[in-house]
Amino acid sequence: MSHRHPLFARFYARTSLLMERGVGAHRRTLLDGLTGRAIEIGAGNGLNFPHYPDTLTQVIAVEPEPHLRTLAATNAAHATVPIKIVDGWADRLPADDASCDAAIASLVLCSVPDQDAALAEIARVLKPGGQLRFFEHVHHPRPARRRIQQTLDVTRVWPWFGGGCHCSRGTLTAIKRTGFTIDHLDTLTSADTGMPFPTAPQILGTATRP
Template structure:
């Protein structure tokens, strides 16, 4: 891990993800969590204060030790016990059928292998469990998509492997999830970076 990734990127990520423009999305996704919850890409813990009394326990995964250090204070004051684990979402150190819900906020854009991550999420979800998500990704408008494709090679190098052009709904369905609810649209900001997918999915099999 280079100096930029270790010392600068975690702080930049925390600042970028902490914008108030994202708060309503977080509140809707996290506010519906129940039971035993797995959050992948917990980062600096910005979601942790939003979990409600219906949550029994939270397992929070992130591959970045510096970001997990930033999350510790929020974990200490969360509504449910939080277990912070440094690990890759492609290889979760967790048992099968362990969680009632998985929450994912702006994480699938930056994982190395989305298909493998989603397979892991299906593995650890209990039968009947749900995935609640909000992600940014591939836009429906051809001019915006072209800009996303042009910008992504540069963007991913300076933004922690973040891809602007991943087709979120398609990736979920190809991984064996059935989308129960999906809301899409542009958030405020540059369109290549702000087409949002927000919803809920369950395992199709």
């Protein structure tokens, strides 16, 4: 399976900068207080990088899309923590077992081919007691809107438009199913983030690996 999405990558690289007006503050909340060694799954063009605290010793930033990975490397050069940019897949992370203190999933679990496989990999590379920090858009609580999201996914309209993104996933349930304990959870709306339906609402939280 190819992870090249050249048109989407260039579109995302531009529009993601505009989204930062609403999303940037939530990125800071997502990453606040991290220590030790962290791995970011699907780092994109590196918009989390300015928000990583200097209490981290290293960030491994995994990004499979070549254009976004190039942009991430440029942004990593200006970060205040050491960031290593690597090619890799969410279901085959390039890290040893129990080698990371924290993992970051930021607007990526919507687009991985298999959420359960990706979350199992995250659990594998985390140390016992390690943290998963997540900021993801999820299915809508209202049945009518959820049906719209499901239709967009089933017909492949949204995944085609969004470079593999799915807007109707029950990501919180998947995190719990993997065995993580949810420590903190905020539910955000378009008013909070500026991210419109069908990529709303969003969840931002912390979970612990047993």
